[in-house]
Amino acid sequence: xxxxxGPDEARKQFRAGLRVPTAGWAPxxxxxxxxxxxxxxxxxxxxxxxxNPKPCPVLDVTEPGSxxxxxxPGADLRTDLPAYRIWRHGECVAETxxxxxxxxxxxVALLIGCSFTFEQALLDAAxxxxxxxxxxxxxxxxxxxxxxPAGSLGGPLVVSMRPIPAPQVATxxxxxxxxxxxxxxxxxxxxxxxxxxxxxxxxxxxxxVTVNDGEVPVFWACGVTPQAAVMAxxxxxxxxxxxxxxxxxxxxxxxxxx
Amino acid sequence: xxxxxGPDEARKQFRAGLRVPTAGWAPxxxxxxxxxxxxxxxxxxxxxxxxNPKPCPVLDVTEPGSxxxxxxPGADLRTDLPAYRIWRHGECVAETxxxxxxxxxxxVALLIGCSFTFEQALLDAAxxxxxxxxxxxxxxxxxxxxxxPAGSLGGPLVVSMRPIPAPQVATxxxxxxxxxxxxxxxxxxxxxxxxxxxxxxxxxxxxxVTVNDGEVPVFWACGVTPQAAVMAxxxxxxxxxxxxxxxxxxxxxxxxxx
Numbered sequence: 001x002x003x004x005x006g007p008d009e010a011r012k013q014f015r016a017g018l019r020v021p022t023a024g025w026a027p028x029x030x031x032x033x034x035x036x037x038x039x040x041x042x043x044x045x046x047x048x049x050x051x052n053p054k055p056c057p058v059l060d061v062t063e064p065g066s067x068x069x070x071x072x073p074g075a076d077l078r079t080d081l082p083a084y085r086i087w088r089h090g091e092c093v094a095e096t097x098x099x100x101x102x103x104x105x106x107x108v109a110l111l112i113g114c115s116f117t118f119e120q121a122l123l124d125a126a127x128x129x130x131x132x133x134x135x136x137x138x139x140x141x142x143x144x145x146x147x148x149p150a151g152s153l154g155g156p157l158v159v160s161m162r163p164i165p166a167p168q169v170a171t172x173x174x175x176x177x178x179x180x181x182x183x184x185x186x187x188x189x190x191x192x193x194x195x196x197x198x199x200x201x202x203x204x205x206x207x208x209v210t211v212n213d214g215e216v217p218v219f220w221a222c223g224v225t226p227q228a229a230v231m232a233x234x235x236x237x238x239x240x241x242x243x244x245x246x247x248x249x250x251x252x253x254x255x256x257x258x
Numbered sequence: 259x260x261x262x263x264g265p266d267e268a269r270k271q272f273r274a275g276l277r278v279p280t281a282g283w284a285p286x287x288x289x290x291x292x293x294x295x296x297x298x299x300x301x302x303x304x305x306x307x308x309x310n311p312k313p314c315p316v317l318d319v320t321e322p323g324s325x326x327x328x329x330x331p332g333a334d335l336r337t338d339l340p341a342y343r344i345w346r347h348g349e350c351v352a353e354t355x356x357x358x359x360x361x362x363x364x365x366v367a368l369l370i371g372c373s374f375t376f377e378q379a380l381l382d383a384a385x386x387x388x389x390x391x392x393x394x395x396x397x398x399x400x401x402x403x404x405x406x407p408a409g410s411l412g413g414p415l416v417v418s419m420r421p422i423p424a425p426q427v428a429t430x431x432x433x434x435x436x437x438x439x440x441x442x443x444x445x446x447x448x449x450x451x452x453x454x455x456x457x458x459x460x461x462x463x464x465x466x467v468t469v470n471d472g473e474v475p476v477f478w479a480c481g482v483t484p485q486a487a488v489m490a491x492x493x494x495x496x497x498x499x500x501x502x503x504x505x506x507x508x509x510x511x512x513x514x515x516x
Contacts, residue, residue, distance in 0.1 A: 043301035050304065050316055058308055 021137035033223030044151035055225035083242035090234030113182035137244035139203035144196025155229035205243035279395035291481030302409035313483035341500035348492030371440035395502035397461035402454025413487035463501035
């Protein structure tokens with residue numbers, strides 16, 4: 001499977017039915033989390049994002065009912081992600097490769113920065129990215145850190161984890177801090193227990209990866225956080241991407257470097 | 259008049275009726291723009307801010323009907339600014355030192371970063387700030403640049419202007435770029451005509467200041483922009499600060515340095 005394709009080709013394959021995590025796909029282009037809610041919940045969701053900018057950096061907000069975005073003008077948000085989750089009252093009632101039949105005219109979609117976007121910059125700085133090496137989805141964990149709630153929405157911070165060799169932790173911090181729109185610097189370096197994570201080998205989302213001797217688990221805020229808020233707050237309806245199965249945009253990743 | 263007081267003392271004087279521009283007051287503490295709208299317009303306003311982050315960096319959003327903010331726990335947003343403007347259908351129907359009689363239970367207030375916040379950092383870098391030297395309000399101008407609209411809200415970008423000696427323009431850019439939450443780097447350096455500004459001596463808001471030979475007019479995005487959107491889009495009701503008469507917070511300005 002050739003991941004090193006352009007974003008349009010990647011989306012075309014996902015639209016045709018390929019269901020794979022998107023880490024490493026279309027290198028050089030930003031990826032995004034998707035969370036779509038009915039218009040009457042959109043204020044709470046946008047305020048939740050504003051109040052929790054580390055996990056929820058907003059890249060775009062669609063018009064109600066629209067399934068397009070300037071982040072990828074030719075794309076269709078209903079079909080072009082490799083996998084979606086459909087939520088009713090906080091329960092995941094379906095996981096699908098095509099959300100068309102669930103999309104509603106009153107849905108507002110937030111596209112939120114994804115840390116896959118800075119992985120090319122990590123590789124360019126000779127920082128290893130283990131889930132790419134092992135061809136897996138990134139491991140993600142629910143934490144014991146509460147997000148600041150907004151209206152009817154609240155829930156825990158979700159993080160992604162990358163094991164980094166101790167001498168390169170500072171480089172990983174420095175490189176990713178330059179990308180605040182895609183989660184930026186880590187929220188936690190080392191000791192998983194400090195986030196209430198008891199077992200790195202059992203992530204709440206995605207796949208476990210190998211942590212070698214001399215490596216430190218480094219945690220970044222994760223755009224699955226709105227899904228955790230949906231689980232905790234049980235709104236009537238929502239559509240999200242499946243964790244790790246992101247929206248590949250046409251925006252060069254360096255656009256988000258500051 | 260002693261401006262070099264703490265933020266609580268500054269707010270106390272404004273609450274007691276002092277009506278002066280706040281540039282130079284409570285040095286070392288962040289200041290904020292205020293724009294409050296009915297809850298049913300709050301989504302459009304928050305989305306307008308999200309889509310126009312240079313003029314509208316959101317520092318806090320209040321709960322509907324609340325007149326308090328974590329940015330200054332002891333403060334009352336209805337009384338503690340030196341001057342307010344009351345807007346009905348896009349017309350300024352009153353300017354007052356006390357907005358209590360106009361405040362409504364359905365109002366949501368956005369507090370938006372203000373460039374007065376980085377002026378101490380400019381002074382610390384030996385960059386002159388002319389309106390402080392001349393003890394005037396900062397000059398502000400409507401531009402011919404359209405903001406990206408959101409729902410029912412749209413309007414032009416408003417900018418503040420500081421004349422900077424040519425050898426110090428780079429320093430002014432470098433210093434203010436470190437404060438993205440209070441408008442960050444300039445949006446335009448030099449030629450006012452490029453923004454559609456025909457006469458620097460006639461600002462749309464605030465006071466004119468002297469521009470000396472060898473100085474370049476430098477323009478920063480301004481938190482009066484939401485007021486210009488109110489004027490252009492004519493929502494039923496809004497309350498704002500009067501331009502230059504800001505909310506003085508308890509947040510140290512260095513908090514917003516990145």
